[in-house]
Amino acid sequence: MSASRWFLLTIVVLLGAALSWWFRPWAERSPSVMTSLMHPDYRLENFRRMERIFPYRLIPASDQPFVFVQAPGSLPEHFIHEGQQVAVSEFLERTETTGLMILYQGVQRFERYFHDATEQDRFTSWSVAKSVVATLTAMALKDGHIRSLTDTVKEYVPELDGEAWGEVAIEDLLRMASGIDFDETYDRTFSDINKLFYRTFLLGQPVRNVVRGHAAARPSGEAFHYISPNTQILAWVLESAVEKPVSAYAAEMLWQPLGMQDDALWSLDNSGVELGFCCLNMSLRDYAKLGQLYLQQGFWRGQQLLPENWVTEATQRPEPWLTAGHGYPERGYGYHVWIPKDPDQEYFFNGVWGQTVWISEKHGVVIAKTSVDPMFREHMAEVISFMRAVSEHTATAP
Numbered sequence: 001m002s003a004s005r006w007f008l009l010t011i012v013v014l015l016g017a018a019l020s021w022w023f024r025p026w027a028e029r030s031p032s033v034m035t036s037l038m039h040p041d042y043r044l045e046n047f048r049r050m051e052r053i054f055p056y057r058l059i060p061a062s063d064q065p066f067v068f069v070q071a072p073g074s075l076p077e078h079f080i081h082e083g084q085q086v087a088v089s090e091f092l093e094r095t096e097t098t099g100l101m102i103l104y105q106g107v108q109r110f111e112r113y114f115h116d117a118t119e120q121d122r123f124t125s126w127s128v129a130k131s132v133v134a135t136l137t138a139m140a141l142k143d144g145h146i147r148s149l150t151d152t153v154k155e156y157v158p159e160l161d162g163e164a165w166g167e168v169a170i171e172d173l174l175r176m177a178s179g180i181d182f183d184e185t186y187d188r189t190f191s192d193i194n195k196l197f198y199r200t201f202l203l204g205q206p207v208r209n210v211v212r213g214h215a216a217a218r219p220s221g222e223a224f225h226y227i228s229p230n231t232q233i234l235a236w237v238l239e240s241a242v243e244k245p246v247s248a249y250a251a252e253m254l255w256q257p258l259g260m261q262d263d264a265l266w267s268l269d270n271s272g273v274e275l276g277f278c279c280l281n282m283s284l285r286d287y288a289k290l291g292q293l294y295l296q297q298g299f300w301r302g303q304q305l306l307p308e309n310w311v312t313e314a315t316q317r318p319e320p321w322l323t324a325g326h327g328y329p330e331r332g333y334g335y336h337v338w339i340p341k342d343p344d345q346e347y348f349f350n351g352v353w354g355q356t357v358w359i360s361e362k363h364g365v366v367i368a369k370t371s372v373d374p375m376f377r378e379h380m381a382e383v384i385s386f387m388r389a390v391s392e393h394t395a396t397a398p
């Protein structure tokens with residue numbers, strides 16, 4: 001990066017830090033903490049203490065907590081990636097893993113924490129929250145709050161009538177195919193996604209105001225283009241449809257029936273709106289419950305919580321442009337769910353910095369892994385190899 005670009009970035013950060021003191025509730029949180037969120041010296045702690053950095057809304061633990069039966073198992077010592085043997089212990093350390101939990105047929109086989117993390121910690125989700133918003137959308141569809149996935153955004157959010165977002169179908173938000181012009185390149189200082197972070201996190205601007213004005217680059221429903229505003233708009237549709245905040249709906253529809261054992265926090269913008277594209281903070285064992293819900297096709301303790309065909313429709317899309325190679329070489333997409341290349345009844349939720357909930361229907365395995373991995377993009381294909389090896393090992397172990 002050139003010296004001039006570094007200078008401009010510094011000015012933006014300092015200006016944001018100064019202005020943030022004037023915004024409530026941001027003024028109660030130190031700007032120095034916000035601007036050091038990703039710093040190597042602090043991020044391990046920050047990623048499990050996000051309530052110190054951002055305002056939030058509480059999602060209370062279930063009144064009837066569900067605890068998995070435990071039958072302790074093991075990890076494989078090695079796995080194969082691109083023809084090379086990789087030591088599991090080295091991989092977990094190199095990817096800065098903070099928590100790892102494995103379920104087999106609904107039984108907890110493995111749980112371990114690293115880097116001073118504990119089972120009481122709430123690990124931030126980053127984009128795993130996108131899959132939660134999609135899951136809640138499915139529930140709203142099942143209960144009739146959303147009539148059809150072919151409905152357009154403006155039918156639920158009239159404020160967006162006349163803007164490009166208003167014409168996008170809900171299904172196209174789920175498929176990351178809105179056609180909206182938005183640059184989600186994290187390593188470009190002034191890309192749209194980084195400006196979204198600056199304006200929302202540092203300047204305290206309402207996230208809906210930040211994302212609503214983007215124009216269309218192409219018709220919706222024609223091509224995969226992963227952008228976080230798709231989920232933020234989807235969360236807006238969801239809130240309007242169910243007439244309550246997204247976190248309140250999550251408490252009612254997920255936390256209570258799934259028996260979530262721990263309180264969760266959903267980070268908010270300055271106007272009190274959930275950051276739907278990221279920033280749900282929850283325990284490792286409750287992440288695993290989300291994966292188990294999908295493994296069980298939306299059925300949980302006698303209740304069909306998701307539409308009966310939702311998991312199949314979300315994870316086995318027929319569109320060629322959603323397959324691996326049409327955005328990312330090692331993975332394709334579904335309804336806010338990632339599909340690995342050459343899938344064998346496998347799919348996963350994923351967030352930057354290495355947050356993953358992996359589901360292998362073939363093996364009956366769910367794996368939840370939280371991390372603080374700065375090389376998460378480079379490690380993505382290796383993570384898939386690791387998940388596949390652990391799934392097979394778990395399913396075949398005594």
